[in-house]
Amino acid sequence: MDEFFSWQMLATFAGATAATGILTQFLKNLIPKLPTQWLSYLLALVLLCAATAAIGDFTDWTSWAILPLNAALVSMASNGAFAAVKRAAEGKGKTE
Structure with missing residues (x-):
């Protein structure tokens, strides 16, 4: 792989979801009045x-x-993926 993201990869569901999630997490504190879900959709x-x-x-x-x-x-997939990672990091996703 020569590069991290390519235009072809960003045009796929997985590529767009990953890029949207990353950008949303970086930008959500810069625009605090805009709800994160709306920012995610716009991105x-x-x-x-x-x-x-x-x-x-x-x-x-x-x-x-x-x-x-x-x-x-x-956007919904990106938001759901972040919620799942956050829940797993907090240990709430464990079943015993």
Whole structure:
């Protein structure tokens, strides 16, 4: 692997989710009045738009139309992944 992120990787669900989660955690304290879930959604939307444009996948209006839905899915997955990691770090995910 030559680089950490590529435009092709950011255009995938896993890549967009990872990048959204990382950026959300870095930026959430810079904009404290904006709810974290909204920040996560906006970051996911921007990342997906940029990645889709960079790989040249904006061929017609359907690519634009599906991006808000995909951004919602990426945002929810990113928020859920962070919650799971936080819960595991606190030891609340253990079953005995």
